[in-house]
Amino acid sequence: MKFTLGSFRHRKLRTFLTVLGIFIGIAAVVTLISLTQGFETAINEQFEMMGENNIMILPGSLMTSFAGQSSQELTDHELDLIKDTSGVDNAGGMITKVAKVEFRGQINYAFIVGLPTDWNILEAYSGVTLEKGRYFKDTDRYKAGVGWLYYSGASFDKHVSTGDKININGYDFDIIGVVSKIGSPEDDQQIYIPIDVAREVLNTPTGYYVLLAKTKDGWDPEAVADNIKERLRKERGLKEGEENFEIQTMNDLKTTSMAMLAVVEFVIIGIAAISLVVGGLGIMNSVYTSVIERTREIGVMKAIGARNSDIMMIFLIEAGLLGLVGGLLGIAAGLVASKAVEWYALQMDINLLKVTLQPMLIIGALSFSFFIGVISGVVPARNAAKMRPVDALRYE
Amino acid sequence: MRENMKDKHTHGHAHDLSKEKSIIHLKDVKKSYLMGEVTVNALKGVTLDIKENDFVAIVGPSGSGKSTLLNMVGCLDTPTSGTIELNGTNITELSESDLAQVRGQSIGFVFQFFNLIPSLSAIENVSLPLVFQGVPSEERRERAAELLKMLGLGDRMEHLPSELSGGEQQRVAIARALAPNPRVILADEPTGNLDLKTGNEIMMLLKELHLKERKTLIIVTHDKLIADHAHRVVRLIDGQIAYDGHDKWDGGKPK
Numbered sequence: 001m002k003f004t005l006g007s008f009r010h011r012k013l014r015t016f017l018t019v020l021g022i023f024i025g026i027a028a029v030v031t032l033i034s035l036t037q038g039f040e041t042a043i044n045e046q047f048e049m050m051g052e053n054n055i056m057i058l059p060g061s062l063m064t065s066f067a068g069q070s071s072q073e074l075t076d077h078e079l080d081l082i083k084d085t086s087g088v089d090n091a092g093g094m095i096t097k098v099a100k101v102e103f104r105g106q107i108n109y110a111f112i113v114g115l116p117t118d119w120n121i122l123e124a125y126s127g128v129t130l131e132k133g134r135y136f137k138d139t140d141r142y143k144a145g146v147g148w149l150y151y152s153g154a155s156f157d158k159h160v161s162t163g164d165k166i167n168i169n170g171y172d173f174d175i176i177g178v179v180s181k182i183g184s185p186e187d188d189q190q191i192y193i194p195i196d197v198a199r200e201v202l203n204t205p206t207g208y209y210v211l212l213a214k215t216k217d218g219w220d221p222e223a224v225a226d227n228i229k230e231r232l233r234k235e236r237g238l239k240e241g242e243e244n245f246e247i248q249t250m251n252d253l254k255t256t257s258m259a260m261l262a263v264v265e266f267v268i269i270g271i272a273a274i275s276l277v278v279g280g281l282g283i284m285n286s287v288y289t290s291v292i293e294r295t296r297e298i299g300v301m302k303a304i305g306a307r308n309s310d311i312m313m314i315f316l317i318e319a320g321l322l323g324l325v326g327g328l329l330g331i332a333a334g335l336v337a338s339k340a341v342e343w344y345a346l347q348m349d350i351n352l353l354k355v356t357l358q359p360m361l362i363i364g365a366l367s368f369s370f371f372i373g374v375i376s377g378v379v380p381a382r383n384a385a386k387m388r389p390v391d392a393l394r395y396e
Numbered sequence: 397m398r399e400n401m402k403d404k405h406t407h408g409h410a411h412d413l414s415k416e417k418s419i420i421h422l423k424d425v426k427k428s429y430l431m432g433e434v435t436v437n438a439l440k441g442v443t444l445d446i447k448e449n450d451f452v453a454i455v456g457p458s459g460s461g462k463s464t465l466l467n468m469v470g471c472l473d474t475p476t477s478g479t480i481e482l483n484g485t486n487i488t489e490l491s492e493s494d495l496a497q498v499r500g501q502s503i504g505f506v507f508q509f510f511n512l513i514p515s516l517s518a519i520e521n522v523s524l525p526l527v528f529q530g531v532p533s534e535e536r537r538e539r540a541a542e543l544l545k546m547l548g549l550g551d552r553m554e555h556l557p558s559e560l561s562g563g564e565q566q567r568v569a570i571a572r573a574l575a576p577n578p579r580v581i582l583a584d585e586p587t588g589n590l591d592l593k594t595g596n597e598i599m600m601l602l603k604e605l606h607l608k609e610r611k612t613l614i615i616v617t618h619d620k621l622i623a624d625h626a627h628r629v630v631r632l633i634d635g636q637i638a639y640d641g642h643d644k645w646d647g648g649k650p651k
Contacts, residue, residue: 300511304525305500390473
């Protein structure tokens with residue numbers, strides 16, 4: 001053990017260069033796993049907040065709908081059908097568009113969301129509460145609610161609050177509410193207005209961007225989603241499997257998000273694996289060099305009674321320690337990097353990226369790096385062990 | 397100490413070895429190896445019997461096979477044919493692991509170039525053979541410290557080899573050879589890399605070990621002065637024993 005440590009002490013730079021591959025690999029794994037795990041936790045929390053009774057109806061496929069490219073529209077009549085479907089507690093539709101917003105002479109562009117006035121869809125569906133003020137009433141016309149960043153002063157030079165006036169696409173609105181912080185800059189910079197007014201202001205006379213339904217307590221959201229699907233299919237005269245709309249339950253969404261994360265993790269782990277293999281080869285090379293450099297010492301140790309297995313052990317430990325050093329440095333760097341990303345995200349008002357310090361990840365990464373080191377050391381260590389003492393001693 | 401040693405010296409030579417039992421016995425040992433494409437016959441049938449507590453100098457010109465012979469006795473190398481018995485065990489039949497055991501327990505090596513592990517301190521170097529014998533750490537340190545003190549290196553224990561003089565390094569190496577309390581000390585040109593005065597000191601030390609600790613001492617040397625200390629001289633020429641007797645360096649010719 002001391003023998004090994006001594007050889008590191010004398011060659012700090014070389015040791016560091018040797019473990020660079022392991023260092024990078026482990027750092028990448030630790031950073032990205034902490035981040036994706038943090039992201040996963042955040043997504044889970046988000047879904048929990050929204051509840052499991054939610055169903056989302058989109059006019060096209062998930063991707064084209066989000067991109068706003070769907071040619072299909074969800075109509076008022078279809079909204080009524082959904083409200084009427086058994087198991088549905090309530091439903092509502094939303095439209096969204098970017099518009100020019102003016103506040104005290106300063107101009108900005110923002111997502112304007114038209115919301116139903118008969119149902120507090122923000123709280124019922126997304127679990128989002130109001131920081132200040134109230135939700136829309138049926139009689140509200142040019143009233144608006146603003147996202148957190150307007151209130152905090154991040155969007156305009158001046159803070160926007162209830163009682164202020166704001167101009168959207170040339171129409172004046174009274175601000176009656178401020179939405180609590182949601183956690184992503186996009187969400188926190190939205191402005192909400194009644195949907196009837198939105199049709200006029202946003203120049204969107206018909207259709208919904210998305211319909212949101214909530215199931216009654218005790219109903220299985222999947223079953224209710226199937227009911228809705230069937231009704232919409234009949235309404236549109238489509239056969240099963242030919243739907244030109246998309247229905248997502250929270251469960252579906254969660255699965256989709258997790259699957260996307262899994263792909264990201266998979267790619268990252270692939271990259272890290274390559275780095276770790278390269279790192280392992282680096283260690284192998286270093287142990288080979290070390291064996292050659294210390295041929296004479298190997299001979300001496302054999303002369304004073306070291307068995308082949310003792311020699312093998314010495315170099316395996318050396319290789320394992322090299323791996324461990326790389327792993328330790330990598331974990332430290334990975335944690336710092338992921339914390340830095342978290343901090344940076346917070347600066348950008350994204351609190352979806354919460355890094356959690358996971359003991360299992362650290363223990364796993366450490367034992368894995370040690371293991372890689374040992375594996376990489378097997379061949380050179382065996383070479384060392386098999387040296388004939390008389391030859392090793394004669395080595396210059 | 398010197399005075400004391402002189403007494404023992406005289407006493408030692410008076411000691412009759414004929415009653416001692418044989419500790420090393422070589423029978424028709426041959427060794428040949430390939431050097432490039434040429435087969436070198438390093439030993440061409442050596443038969444030799446060494447008694448316990450003997451002090452043997454193996455001399456001869458370079459290339460005569462004296463180091464090869466020492467390596468055979470030290471279990472560092474195996475003969476092409478013939479048998480070597482150490483303590484009654486035929487070591488040519490032992491496995492590598494058993495040979496390591498024999499080396500670690502019965503033989504202490506002293507080399508020309510000291511061969512200390514540069515990254516270990518004096519006391520760690522001396523402890524090292526005991527590591528391979530599975531001796532507990534405390535005990536190892538105690539034994540190593542005791543040996544270093546005995547060899548006059550009590551104040552040098554934590555020094556690295558690079559911080560020690562040649563003579564001191566060789567004394568550390570001797571302490572290391574003694575650590576497992578072997579019965580045989582094999583020294584290959586132990587003074588070859590030291591100045592005359594230091595070489596003499598080392599020689600006296602080895603001799604004292606032979607006399608006081610009753611170690612069987614085998615020294616390979618080409619130095620007449622060293623060989624003169626020995627009780628028995630074996631002269632190798634061209635892989636064969638040319639002289640074996642109690643006479644000095646010029647052995648073979650009457651004094």
